[in-house]
Amino acid sequence: MEKDSCQNLYRQAKKIIPGGTQLLSKRPEMFLPGGWPAYYKKAKGCRIWDLDDNEYLDCSLMGIGSCILGYADSDINKTVKAVIDHGNMSTLNASEEVELSELLLELHPWAQMVRFARTGGEAMAIAVRTARASTGRDIVLFCGYHGWHDWYISANLGNDKSLDGHLLPGLDPAGVPRALEGTSHPFKYNDSEKLLELVDRYKGKIAAVVLETVRNVFPDKDFYKIIRKTTKDIGAVFILDEITSGWRLNCGGAHLLFGWQPDIAVFAKAISNGFPMATIIGKEKIMNSLQSTFVSSTYWTERIGPAAALATIRKIKEKNVPAHLEKIGKRVQKGWRNLAKKNNLKIRVFGIYPLGHFSFEYEDSLILKTLFIQEMLRQQVLATTAFYVSYAHKNKDINLYLAACDQAFGTIAEAIKSGDPEKYLKYPVCHSGFKRLA
C-alpha cells in the first residue's frame, strides 16, 4: 500500500466534522484506528479503490447494508442516469411514487397505504409518529436498533445503558429533551416475558410495539403470536423495522416469510441499492392518521429514490437475489467454522446467512477483532467480524476471502499462544460502540 491520502484526509476531517463521519458505522475507529482506508475514489461490484488507488475486495458491510446488488450496479445506474437527464426534481411530483406504492402493496397484501422518506431513521420516526397520532398515546415498547431520533434515544435518558445490546452500545442521549424520559422502553428479542411485563405496567398508554423482524437469531415459535395478540388486545400499533432485514431472505419484508402481519412495516437501505430511499407501508386506518399530523419534506419528493427502488426490487425478483445471498452466506459461515477449527480458534458464528457474524470467544475479543481486520486489510480485503453478502459476491471472491481468513486466523492463533496478542497490533484497538473521538 502506498501513500497516506486517506489517513491525512480523515485527520483533517476530524478537525472540521464533529465525529469525523456522518454515520458511526463508517468511522475508521470502528474497524482499524489509523489504518482503515476512510475514503473511496471508486466502488464497483464488491471492489473498492481508495484515494491512492489501492484496490480492496469488500467482504465487510457493503455500504452498511445498503448495496445488496453490489456497488454501482449497472442496471440501477442506468435507471438513475435516465432520471437525472429527465430532471430529478420539479414543482410537480414523480409518478414513480405511485408505481412504487403499487408494487409494494402487491408484495405486501396486508398493507393498503404507503409513504416515503429517504433515510431509515426518519422513516422509523414517521412510523412512530403515525402510531402515536392514531392511538393518541405516547409510550413505545421496542427491541433492536432504529436510528438516531429522539423517540428512540430517549430510552437512554433514565438509564444510559438501556440501549446497550440493541446493536450499538454507548448511545448518549445528550440533547434529547428530559421530558421524553419514560416514553420508550426496551425489551430483548424473543423475550416475551419482559414484553408482557412492560405491557402490564403501561397498559392503556402504549402507542406501539416496535421491533426488527430478524437480525442475529430467528424468532421463537410464540414470539410473534404473543406480540400480535397483545398489540391487538391493547389497541397498540405493531411496527416492524425491515430496514436491515428486508429483501435479503425473500423479495419483500422478512415478515412475509414468517407469515407475520404487522400494522406498519418500514424499509430503507437495500430497497434502493445505495440511493437514498425509505418507505413506510401500513394498514389504511392507521396510515390515514398521517393526515392529522404534519409530516412533510422537500427532498422526499425527488425522483431518484423511487426510480432506484423500483429497479432494485425488480432486479431482486428477476435474479432471485435472496437465493444467491443464502448460498454465498452459507459458504461464508461454514468457511469461518472450518477455518477456526483448522487454526484451533474458538469462535461463535451467528446471524442469518445474508448477514453473517462471528465473535472470538476470548476475554480480549476486541484485540482479536482488531487483529483480524488488520490482517485482512494487509491482504487487501476489507473485513470485520460481520459479512453482509451482496449479489456481486461470487464464488471466486469467496475463495479469495476464505484464503485470507485462513491466513488471518493463523496469525490470531499465534498471537493468542504468545500470551500477548496486543503486541501483534500495529494500530490501537477498534471501538466497540459509540464514543467521543479524541
Ligand SMILES: Cc1ncc(COP(=O)(O)O)c(C=O)c1O
Ligand atoms: C434496523 C435498522 N433500523 C434503522 C436504521 C437507521 O437507518 P438509517 O441509518 O438509514 O437512518 C438502521 C441502520 O442501520 C437499521 O439497521
